Each structure stands twice: as structure tokens, then as C-alpha cells.
Amino acid sequence: MNEKDFSEEFLSAFVDDQLTAEEKSRAYEQINRDDSLNRRVCELRKVRDLVQLAYRDVPGAPSASGHGRRARMSNLAAGVLLALGVAIGWALHAPGDDNKLEGASLEFVQPDPVQITSSQSAATVPSEPAQPNARRAMEVAKAGTPAKVLIHVNDGEMTHLGQALDEVDNLARYYREASINARIEVVMNGDGLSLVRADVTNFGARIARIQRDYDNVVFEACKNSIDRLRRDKGIVAKLLPGVVVIDSGVAQLMRRQNQGWAYIQV
Amino acid sequence: MGKFVASMMAAAFALGLAANAQAAGYDKQKVVYHINSADTKTQKGALRNIQNHINAVGKDNLDLRVVMHGGGVAMLQTAQKDEDMKGSIEKLKLQGIHFNVCANTLKGKKLNYKTDLYDVSEKDIVPSGVAEIAALQQKGYVYVKP
Numbered sequence: 001m002n003e004k005d006f007s008e009e010f011l012s013a014f015v016d017d018q019l020t021a022e023e024k025s026r027a028y029e030q031i032n033r034d035d036s037l038n039r040r041v042c043e044l045r046k047v048r049d050l051v052q053l054a055y056r057d058v059p060g061a062p063s064a065s066g067h068g069r070r071a072r073m074s075n076l077a078a079g080v081l082l083a084l085g086v087a088i089g090w091a092l093h094a095p096g097d098d099n100k101l102e103g104a105s106l107e108f109v110q111p112d113p114v115q116i117t118s119s120q121s122a123a124t125v126p127s128e129p130a131q132p133n134a135r136r137a138m139e140v141a142k143a144g145t146p147a148k149v150l151i152h153v154n155d156g157e158m159t160h161l162g163q164a165l166d167e168v169d170n171l172a173r174y175y176r177e178a179s180i181n182a183r184i185e186v187v188m189n190g191d192g193l194s195l196v197r198a199d200v201t202n203f204g205a206r207i208a209r210i211q212r213d214y215d216n217v218v219f220e221a222c223k224n225s226i227d228r229l230r231r232d233k234g235i236v237a238k239l240l241p242g243v244v245v246i247d248s249g250v251a252q253l254m255r256r257q258n259q260g261w262a263y264i265q266v
Numbered sequence: 267m268g269k270f271v272a273s274m275m276a277a278a279f280a281l282g283l284a285a286n287a288q289a290a291g292y293d294k295q296k297v298v299y300h301i302n303s304a305d306t307k308t309q310k311g312a313l314r315n316i317q318n319h320i321n322a323v324g325k326d327n328l329d330l331r332v333v334m335h336g337g338g339v340a341m342l343q344t345a346q347k348d349e350d351m352k353g354s355i356e357k358l359k360l361q362g363i364h365f366n367v368c369a370n371t372l373k374g375k376k377l378n379y380k381t382d383l384y385d386v387s388e389k390d391i392v393p394s395g396v397a398e399i400a401a402l403q404q405k406g407y408v409y410v411k412p
Contacts, residue, residue, distance in 0.1 A: 167396050264300065
């Protein structure tokens with residue numbers, strides 16, 4: 001299998017956590033082995049995060065239209081068009097002072113491709129309620145408000161790493177027993193990378209067990225730290241299976257906190 | 267487009283003024299302190315941080331929780347014998363600071379909170395220290411790891 005087997009659509013679904021557990025584990029495995037695939041996932045994550053960041057203050061509402069994976073691209077396109085339209089419409093209209101900020105803030109309103117027939121009409125009704133994003137609304141309806149926790153590991157001492165895994169284990173079990181929908185990301189950077197380096201970690205089997213027991217726990221290794229290891233010490237880090245490489249651990253901490261995730265350093 | 271930039275700059279300026287006006291005193295804060303280190307020095311440092319935090323913000327402006335789990339629970343074992351530690355904790359409690367202990371840790375370390383830890387009652391026990399910290403953050407508490 002090579003990276004061509006993964007369509008853009010499949011990867012988008014992966015990034016948006018819309019795959020079945022089986023598809024996901026297949027993807028993880030492949031991404032782990034394939035650098036260019038990994039970069040594509042990174043890029044997609046970045047785009048997704050930027051989009052979510054821009055929209056995160058917009059309240060969701062239920063919608064009848066059945067948006068699928070493909071609809072996202074048209075959503076995005078509509079968003080870009082809307083932003084453009086707002087800018088142009090506004091330059092043409094030269095509205096009064098009190099309209100200016102509202103006009104500007106329209107760029108952050110979630111567009112609905114059906115509703116927007118012309119960008120001008122959108123620009124002239126800034127007070128209209130935000131249009132729903134069907135996918136997100138469905139997720140919220142299905143899941144309630146899920147707990148989202150980022151656990152940060154940046155210390156390479158084995159006893160600490162063991163404790164960090166205890167925390168991950170306890171937390172995942174707690175959420176499962178309490179029937180709380182949760183997502184847990186374990187971000188490793190700096191010396192914390194040792195936790196998932198196949199050549200140095202003492203915890204390979206345990207991490208595999210956690211990954212098998214809890215499909216809502218993802219281990220993420222910082223690419224900057226991996227690169228630094230190669231540059232400074234000449235070590236090519238071999239990661240445990242299923243560990244996702246992310247562009248930057250610190251950037252991930254910031255992104256996730258901006259998206260309302262809880263942050264815990266262990 | 268020039269007007270747009272100008273209005274954004276004006277807005278930024280107004281925001282800056284507002285922020286400046288508030289710098290004289292702090293607004294109400296909700297904060298969770300995370301202690302999971304078994305090191306007494308680190309723990310005493312954390313208690314000092316908290317006292318300084320109260321001094322800066324004012325106890326009436328501060329809703330501050332301390333969540334201990336893992337090695338951090340040792341702080342309350344130490345306080346059984348260490349008068350200095352005990353005094354600091356007592357003083358913080360009198361200023362309205364809450365101390366919470368993780369039930370997972372008590373179970374894992376086979377500790378009895380009534381006999382092994384300093385001044386803990388049932389309402390201070392939370393099912394999972396980490397989940398508690400996550401829940402507090404989702405309620406708007408700011409996370410501090412001293």
C-alpha cells in the first residue's frame with residue numbers, strides 16, 4: 001500500500017475523526033511509516049484547525065441538510081467567497097461608521113452554501129443569526145459536550161513517564177466509567193519524546209494496550225523535537241506504532257487551548 | 267480599504283485603553299493549581315506562589331482550587347509532621363483556598379485520608395485529580411502548574 005491509496009477525502013475524514021476504528025488504525029499505521037503522508041495529514045490538520053479557530057465562537061444549531069465529507073470543501077469555498085464578497089460589497093457601499101465592525105466580523109460567520117445567493121445580501125444583513133454547520137451540530141447532538149483534554153509530557157525521566165501513563169490510563173477509564181464522551185491527546189516534546197521512542201521506552205506494551213483499549217486516546221510526537229534529535233545527536237527516532245507526528249508540540253498546546261481543550265502537564 | 271484599516275486601528279486603540287484602565291487592579295479570577303510532585307521543596311514553593319497570588323489579586327477576588335494527585339498528595343502527609351507546611355496550608359485555607367485530593371491516588375497508594383493526611387474531609391475528595399482539573403478548566407478556571 002502506498003500513499004496514493006489514501007484519497008484527500010479519506011485523509012480529511014481521518015483528521016476530522018470520522019473514520020471507523022479499523023480505518024483509523026490502518027491510517028495511523030500507514031501515516032507512521034510514510035513521511036509524505038504524514039506531512040499531508042499535518043497540512044490538513046492545520047487547515048482544519050485554522051477553520052475551526054475562525055469559527056469557534058459561532059454557536060451551532062441543528063440543520064436538516066445532510067452535509068457529508070464532501071460538503072466541507074464547498075463550505076470552505078463559500079466561506080472564502082463570503083469573505084471576499086464582504087470586502088468588495090463593503091468597499092462599494094462605504095457604510096456608516098457603526099456598520100464597519102459588524103461588516104468585518106462577518107468573515108467569521110459560518111456560511112451556509114444554500115442560503116447565500118449573493119454576497120451582497122449577506123453583507124447587508126450582518127445581524128442574521130449564524131448559519132449552522134450540520135456536521136458539527138450533529139456531533140454535538142450525538143455526544144453532548146465532550147471532555148477534551150490535552151496531556152503534555154516534556155520530561156524524559158522514566159518514573160515520570162510511567163506516572164504520566166498512569167494519568168492517561170486513569171483518566172480514560174474514568175471517562176468511560178462515567179459515560180462521558182472524551183478525547184484525550186498526549187503530546188510529547190523535548191525529552192518527553194522518550195515515552196514513544198521504540199528504542200528507549202520501557203512502555204511500548206503498555207502504550208499499545210492503551211491504544212487498543214481506548215480509541216479516544218491519541219499519542220502525538222512533536223516533529224521539531226524529532227528533527228532536533230537528529231540534528232544535535234544524530235539519532236533517528238523510531239516511534240512506536242500508532243504514534244502520530246505533529247508539526248510542533250508547543251503549537252499544538254496553543255491550538256488546543258484556543259479550541260477550549262483543557263491542558264494538563266504531567 | 268483605508269477606512270477599514272483605520273476603523274480596525276481605532277478599535278484596537280480603544281481595546282488597549284480599556285485594558286490599560288484595568289491594569290490598576292485585577293478582576294475576579296478562577297484558578298486551579300496542579301500539584302503532582304512529591305518533592306517537599308516544590309510543594310512549599312507552590313504554597314508560596316499561591317499566597318503571593320492571593321496577595322496580588324485579593325482573596326475576595328479569587329476562587330482558587332488546589333488539586334493534588336500522584337506524588338502531590340505527599341504534601342498532606344508531610345503536613346502531618348512538618349509544622350511549617352501545616353501552617354502554610356492552614357493559613358491558605360483561612361483565606362478561602364480549597365484543597366482537593368484524588369481518590370485514585372488514595373486507592374493506589376493505600377492511604378486513608380482520615381488518618382494519613384492532614385485535615386482532609388470527604389468533600390475534599392475528587393474521583394480523579396486529572397479529570398477534576400480538566401472539568402475546572404472547562405468551567406473557566408485558569409491552569410497553573412507551579
